[in-house]
Amino acid sequence: MSASMDEVRMSLPHPSDSPKGVVYTRPEVVTNCLDISGFTESENILDIRALDIGCGYGQFIGNLARRIALACKGAGYDRRQCVDHLVRNLRGVEIEPLTAEHAREEMLSAVAGVYPTRSKARAWLSKVVVIGDYLSNEVDGLLGGKFDFITGNLPYVRYKHIQKLPHEPDLGDLRDRFECFRGRSDYSVAFMEKLLDNLTESGRVSVITSNAFTRADYGAKLRRKVVDNGLSVDELDFSVARVFEDDVSAYASLFIIRSEAEARNRLITLNSPDTKILTRLAKLGFGFARTCSGYRKITRLPGNPPESPWSPVGPEAMRIIKRTLESHKTISESGFEVRKGPATGADEVFIRKRGEFGFSKRIRNQYLRPYERAGGKKKDEVILSVYGNGKLIKFERLPREVREYLESHREQLQNRYIVKKGDAAWWSTIDKVDFGIAETPKILIPDYGLECSLHKNGERFIPGHSVVYVTNSNGVVLQSLISMFEHPLIMLIRLWKAPPLRGMGLRSSSNVVKDLPLSPEDKGTRLYGLSESELKCLEKEVEILWRVR
Numbered sequence: 001m002s003a004s005m006d007e008v009r010m011s012l013p014h015p016s017d018s019p020k021g022v023v024y025t026r027p028e029v030v031t032n033c034l035d036i037s038g039f040t041e042s043e044n045i046l047d048i049r050a051l052d053i054g055c056g057y058g059q060f061i062g063n064l065a066r067r068i069a070l071a072c073k074g075a076g077y078d079r080r081q082c083v084d085h086l087v088r089n090l091r092g093v094e095i096e097p098l099t100a101e102h103a104r105e106e107m108l109s110a111v112a113g114v115y116p117t118r119s120k121a122r123a124w125l126s127k128v129v130v131i132g133d134y135l136s137n138e139v140d141g142l143l144g145g146k147f148d149f150i151t152g153n154l155p156y157v158r159y160k161h162i163q164k165l166p167h168e169p170d171l172g173d174l175r176d177r178f179e180c181f182r183g184r185s186d187y188s189v190a191f192m193e194k195l196l197d198n199l200t201e202s203g204r205v206s207v208i209t210s211n212a213f214t215r216a217d218y219g220a221k222l223r224r225k226v227v228d229n230g231l232s233v234d235e236l237d238f239s240v241a242r243v244f245e246d247d248v249s250a251y252a253s254l255f256i257i258r259s260e261a262e263a264r265n266r267l268i269t270l271n272s273p274d275t276k277i278l279t280r281l282a283k284l285g286f287g288f289a290r291t292c293s294g295y296r297k298i299t300r301l302p303g304n305p306p307e308s309p310w311s312p313v314g315p316e317a318m319r320i321i322k323r324t325l326e327s328h329k330t331i332s333e334s335g336f337e338v339r340k341g342p343a344t345g346a347d348e349v350f351i352r353k354r355g356e357f358g359f360s361k362r363i364r365n366q367y368l369r370p371y372e373r374a375g376g377k378k379k380d381e382v383i384l385s386v387y388g389n390g391k392l393i394k395f396e397r398l399p400r401e402v403r404e405y406l407e408s409h410r411e412q413l414q415n416r417y418i419v420k421k422g423d424a425a426w427w428s429t430i431d432k433v434d435f436g437i438a439e440t441p442k443i444l445i446p447d448y449g450l451e452c453s454l455h456k457n458g459e460r461f462i463p464g465h466s467v468v469y470v471t472n473s474n475g476v477v478l479q480s481l482i483s484m485f486e487h488p489l490i491m492l493i494r495l496w497k498a499p500p501l502r503g504m505g506l507r508s509s510s511n512v513v514k515d516l517p518l519s520p521e522d523k524g525t526r527l528y529g530l531s532e533s534e535l536k537c538l539e540k541e542v543e544i545l546w547r548v549r
Contacts, residue, residue, distance in 0.1 A: 025153050025208060029243040029275060030059045033254050034067070035282035036236065037206035039149055041070040048089065051143065053134045053152040053195055053207070055094035058106025060152050061129065064090060066110035079115035083124050086111070091143050092129040095167065100131045133167060135174075135190055146200045154209035156252075157187035159218075180225055183218035186210055192222055196229070196257070204258040211237065211253040215309040215499040217511065227306035232260040234286045237269040237312070241278070251499065256286065265300040265310060296544065311496040317541040320534050321493060328517035328528065331481075337471045338514040341372075341463035342383075342431035345416045349409045350384045350429060357384065363401050369438045370461035383462050385433035392428050431465075438462055442469040443478050445485065447508045468508040484519055487527050488538040493517075495545060 039045060045068060052061040072082035094100035104125035132139035162169050174181045180193040188209045195205060213219030226233060236254040268289060270277055277294040291297050298314050311318055332338055344350040351371050371383040386393050406427045418424040438460040447466040463469045472478050484490060493516060498507035519527040526535060
């Protein structure tokens with residue numbers, strides 16, 4: 001006897017409680033996404049081989065089966081012919097046996113809704129929905145070649161959680177087998193690469209996934225693959241819409257990817273959480289949709305180089321941004337240093353309130369410095385440094401108080417990845433904690449949209465790892481950068497190149513900040529020499545994008 005949908009869902013963890021990436025799409029959203037993608041109940045779909053790359057409990061494959069069954073009915077097929085057609089032309093992959101069984105039940109129900117029957121034949125279902133890992137080589141033989149239409153909801157698993165999945169994927173193996181899986185890629189990047197390779201020359205992808213790869217550094221090779229293969233992209237940004245049955249922290253989009261004579265990259269951003277707007281879009285189709293009160297549509301300018309981040313900024317504002325980038329030196333080219341605060345790998349050991357270390361005043365003055373976090377600063381937090389003159393101090397040369405403190409946390413420190421896999425000394429930190437940072441004037445650019453601030457000599461603290469800081473020996477010159485960081489042009493570049501998290505403000509990335517254009521200080525002209533109309537254009541773009549977010 002098959003499990004009910006509720007039983008299946010209750011047996012699986014909530015996505016916020018587990019790294020499994022289990023997120024379910026609302027049924028009405030699945031229907032609208034397939035309509036927008038052009039997979040409708042017409043006889044044309046009988047010529048299409050379709051694949052659901054992660055069946056879950058059958059949201060997509062059940063809908064696909066119903067549409068194909070309706071097309072079969074319209075073409076005059078009887079039930080047996082319809083089932084034979086499904087076995088030839090429809091496949092789904094699911095890694096969990098329990099949910100795979102429910103996906104099969106959804107297919108059976110979908111066909112029965114078009115062809116009522118008392119037949120209990122079920123063997124054909126296991127030929128359509130196969131159990132396995134879509135990324136594995138073993139599943140390829142079960143799929144039987146390439147597909148004309150690939151759909152589904154890709155897993156939401158960040159890099160740090162990938163190896164915690166039940167089947168324990170090996171990161172080295174993923175890098176060896178998937179060229180686009182680089183840096184700290186989300187798990188979905190490997191899926192995107194494989195499904196693009198599984199697509200026929202005239203095929204089409206229609207998947208819901210995190211849109212972070214469109215702007216994050218780790219998505220560069222995937223973006224390049226799309227451009228080099230001459231593929232067009234239509235992205236429907238779901239950032240403000242509730243398209244899943246549970247809340248997720250990732251920004252998700254529907255991506256429709258296909259080959260066209262003239263490749264283009266278009267973006268529709270919803271302005272309202274009302275998913276009825278999707279129904280309107282489903283009737284219009286991506287091509288006939290026009291900007292209105294419910295959504296905004298833009299055609300993105302081509303990237304140069306091809307792996308450049310895909311921008312949410314409108315083309316008129318992007319032309320101003322690109323021209324400014326070409327005509328101005330960057331912050332790093334102008335003599336400023338841009339860095340990120342040090343990571344320790346064990347903040348609860350190295351960063352605490354001053355009194356919690358139990359050190360004498362002499363040791364506190366020598367080995368502790370105030371620590372500045374982004375956001376809610378913890379009162380009297382300090383960081384411990386085991387470095388001197390730029391080098392790690394040998395453990396036996398540390399003062400007895402420091403050695404005893406570290407020894408009391410030795411087991412925790414030794415279990416860190418940098419020690420077990422990276423051969424780092426067990427008492428070291430991931431990044432060198434250099435107290436020289438504390439002595440220099442600097443601009444702090446905290447993560448999540450917090451205000452930039454200038455700290456001059458005498459405010460002796462170490463910036464947190466979530467803070468990017470800019471240093472220069474001249475505090476007056478640094479002060480002049482504050483207005484630059486608040487300029488609409490800089491805000492748009494940061495939004496373009498450093499994708500935000502849900503509910504957060506602008507992200508900080510040292511690589512992005514290094515490459516920001518620097519405007520020469522000239523009180524007689526506007527920053528960057530922009531005309532009044534250009535500045536208004538940028539200000540309007542900021543207003544539009546921040547209103548959406």
